[in-house]
Amino acid sequence: RKEVEQDPGPFNVPEGATVAFNCTYSNSASQSFFWYRQDCRKEPKLLMSVYSSGNEDGRFTAQLNRASQYISLLIRDSKLSDSATYLCVVGSSGYSTLTFGKGTMLLVSP
Amino acid sequence: DAGVTQSPTHLIKTRGQQVTLRCSPKSGHDTVSWYQQALGQGPQFIFQYYEEEERQRGNFPDRFSGHQFPNYSSELNVNALLLGDSALYLCASSLGVGYYEQYFGPGTRLTVT
16 A cells, blocks of 8 residues: 555646545554645645644645545635646654655646 | 755766755755655655754665755765656755655756666
8 A cells, every 4th residue: 555645636627616635644653744736847835734623724725534544635716726736745754754645636727 | 035946957867877966955944855756756755864964764775875064955966877767856945853844946857868
């Protein structure tokens, strides 16, 4: 089983749609969780951290279920500029190393 | 506030050659991690440097080595290049080894022919 698994997509949605991405992780000792966004041929950029209580940043909502080892990202009112690959990321060791999923591609169309 | 910088941007090398990539961390950060991202994959952790020492290493062969300097900048060296080493090499910086939020540089795209 891969350490961090994501549906690679692509997810094709129209502008204004709501879209949800899911991710599972295998290491129950994982400590920190993030969603990163990566545009084509660019570096990953931190989108948001994910907390056990769930957290929201504008149109983006992230949730963590430790019991099921499951992380989600919800994007409301999708914009064309949301088109990118979304990487689920888990921190699992005391030395702050990150384990990345392969990413889920989102394509928002007019 | 200077972000993470990397050089060079692109590099083409031949099998068997050696390459050195460079990274300067974000201002105020003291920890540097290196990742390899092959096409269509997520970044894979190579190693992490803190206080000029390698603190953690991923599943990469000894051909991959690194260094951190007193000003926190870092180098990644790859010896005896293979075609499979072609990838985007990303440097990320963070504040301390126990702090997970990492900020990435633009990467160096290495092509091995």
